[in-house]
Amino acid sequence: MRWAIDHASRERLQDQIAGCVRGGVATGELEVGEQLPPAAELGAALSVDRNTVLAAYRQLRDDGVLEFRRGRGARVASGGPDLSAVTEAARSLIATARLHGLGRNEIIRIIKELT
Amino acid sequence: MTSPPLAGDGTHAVYTGRTTSWTTVAATCVAGVLLVLMATSSGGDWSDLVIVLPLLLIAIGVLADVLTASSVRATAGPNGFTIRWGSVGWPRCSYPLDRIARAEVIDLPWWRVSWGFWWTPWRTSCTVRGGPTVRLTLSSGRIVTVTVPEPAAAVAALHAAGAARHDA
Structure with a gap:
């Protein structure tokens, strides 16, 4: 599993970590039932506090992406939210943006302004 | 708990991976069952403490090994x-x-797999299967070989981090 976070970004670190997991689930890099790294270990690798990782994991559990089991850590939940509609909408957004000559950064800027 | 200083x-960009050492798990289970068979075939009675105590120890050993070997994590x-x-x-x-001189993906033949965690004066080997494997050469000359699910991604993360460090 690949993780990329930006300490200089204004987006909260826990949201960025949660975003990595969501992305991993959406692309299939994380399979259902796969165990995520323990919070302390991921935190050390990303140079963030363990509690930040735990906050991200908890946020994902509340959204039904992960499930916690005692002694077995955080796992990717089965039957999590279906993101295929979002992916499909994003594809059409990108296609429309390309038609109007907008690049990747412009699309991201528009999304950032709207959210 | 303090976080290490920021890089770049x-x-x-970090890669994390988890593998399971099925060979260790299987070997322990087989060894445990054999020990149990040997203990019972030596004519002991189940109520005998001499039999029950070793059995308990074996069970704890197998459980501990299954717990530990089933998760080998790399970041x-x-x-x-x-x-x-x-x-x-x-x-x-x-x-x-700064201690890693070189990181690469090698194709590990099955007869060079260490099937576990080995530490020798020149090498550290933590391989549980053959095929593409991460090979680190440290500046001290030590050679580290580790099984990860996606060795190319792990090596790419190390190279990217190294490049960011040199730019900074």
């Missing part, structure tokens, strides 16, 4: 490369970026 411009990124063996994360080996 603040972006952290690669700006804070270097770390291997943690088992759910408790021990033994653990950590190599900061």
